[in-house]
Amino acid sequence: MNRWDDVIEVSLPLPFPLKIIKAYLIKGSKGYTVVDTGLHVQDDLDEWDRVSVETGFSWDEVEKIVLTHYHPDHFGLGGTLQRRTGSPVYISRTDFEQARLFFRSDSDQPDVMARFYSEHGLPAEWVEKIPGHLRGFTKWVEPFPDPTWIAAGETIRLGNREYRILHTPGHADGHLSFYDPERQWLIGGDFLLPRITPNISLWPGCDPDPLSSYLNTLERMKDLPVKKVFPSHGPVFQTYRERIEQLQHHHQERLDRMRDWVEEENGTTAVDVCFRIFGENLSVHNLRFALSETLAHLEYMYRRGEIAKEKRAGNWIYLGR
Numbered sequence: 001m002n003r004w005d006d007v008i009e010v011s012l013p014l015p016f017p018l019k020i021i022k023a024y025l026i027k028g029s030k031g032y033t034v035v036d037t038g039l040h041v042q043d044d045l046d047e048w049d050r051v052s053v054e055t056g057f058s059w060d061e062v063e064k065i066v067l068t069h070y071h072p073d074h075f076g077l078g079g080t081l082q083r084r085t086g087s088p089v090y091i092s093r094t095d096f097e098q099a100r101l102f103f104r105s106d107s108d109q110p111d112v113m114a115r116f117y118s119e120h121g122l123p124a125e126w127v128e129k130i131p132g133h134l135r136g137f138t139k140w141v142e143p144f145p146d147p148t149w150i151a152a153g154e155t156i157r158l159g160n161r162e163y164r165i166l167h168t169p170g171h172a173d174g175h176l177s178f179y180d181p182e183r184q185w186l187i188g189g190d191f192l193l194p195r196i197t198p199n200i201s202l203w204p205g206c207d208p209d210p211l212s213s214y215l216n217t218l219e220r221m222k223d224l225p226v227k228k229v230f231p232s233h234g235p236v237f238q239t240y241r242e243r244i245e246q247l248q249h250h251h252q253e254r255l256d257r258m259r260d261w262v263e264e265e266n267g268t269t270a271v272d273v274c275f276r277i278f279g280e281n282l283s284v285h286n287l288r289f290a291l292s293e294t295l296a297h298l299e300y301m302y303r304r305g306e307i308a309k310e311k312r313a314g315n316w317i318y319l320g321r
Contacts, residue, residue, distance in 0.1 A: 001051065001055075012038035022233065028063070030063055034062055034081065038076060074232065079141075114128070161180050168189070183227065184226055194235060194237040211299075211300040212300055226240035274294040
């Protein structure tokens with residue numbers, strides 16, 4: 001467990017390929033702030049209890065819980081820890097509504113997602129796995145918290161310091177990051193990661209051009225003076241601007257490769273492009289992210305007139321110009 005002044009890093013295990021999420025515990029004179037929570041699984045509850053013993057904080061000292069975005073590894077224990085602490089849970093309105101869209105037990109989004117993937121060429125044996133896979137996340141996020149909304153342009157006190165709230169969409173539509181201008185520290189959630197590229201996915205009912213949103217976020221955030229980034233996956237790092245430029249290059253390179261493939265085939269599905277990039281030996285979990293990321297890139301090019309698309313026999317086909 002690492003510590004930087006008032007900020008304590010908490011590593012929580014995940015039962016899927018990312019393996020670990022980094023939450024943060026921030027100490028202040030009025031109590032502690034929890035930033036992101038992990039999943040509602042016993043391993044994460046046990047780790048929080050271990051951290052409580054090791055650091056000496058008690059749950060009745062937690063004054064607030066802050067969530068960067070709605071994805072289960074960040075949001076999952078929000079309601080449970082709210083019940084345990086009695087403290088408010090802060091999140092953007094957009095991301096709370098998307099948590100309800102994806103993970104509410106009576107949502108039809110899992111079936112919508114299955115049809116969406118089917119229209120983009122996913123074989124039936126994969127399509128039939130999607131609804132059950134998505135509904136499997138519900139147990140990891142219930143109970144939902146009773147939220148308090150926060151938004152970009154506001155400030156929020158984390159520990160004893162005032163942080164600026166920044167809207168950093170792309171990975172999630174309502175994703176928020178938190179910036180301490182005095183120390184030039186950024187608690188960035190999944191906005192900027194040191195070792196992997198944040199997943200940028202096209203989902204039905206969400207941002208129709210998420211890659212554009214993410215590239216705009218990177219460009220807008222590039223000149224922010226940041227000395228230290230506290231990410232949700234990977235170690236704390238200092239190469240802020242360099243990492244942004246690496247990610248910009250990565251996405252441009254991927255767009256160029258996809259455009260070349262679409263023009264070469266002059267009639268291909270998103271699934272074909274996905275398997276060409278990521279391979280076919282994917283779990284249903286990894287396939288869902290790989291295909292949605294592929295679609296984010298293809299739709300980015302389609303919306304800018306760089307490639308075309310048409311529907312053939314119920315499937316969307318991408319074409320060169």
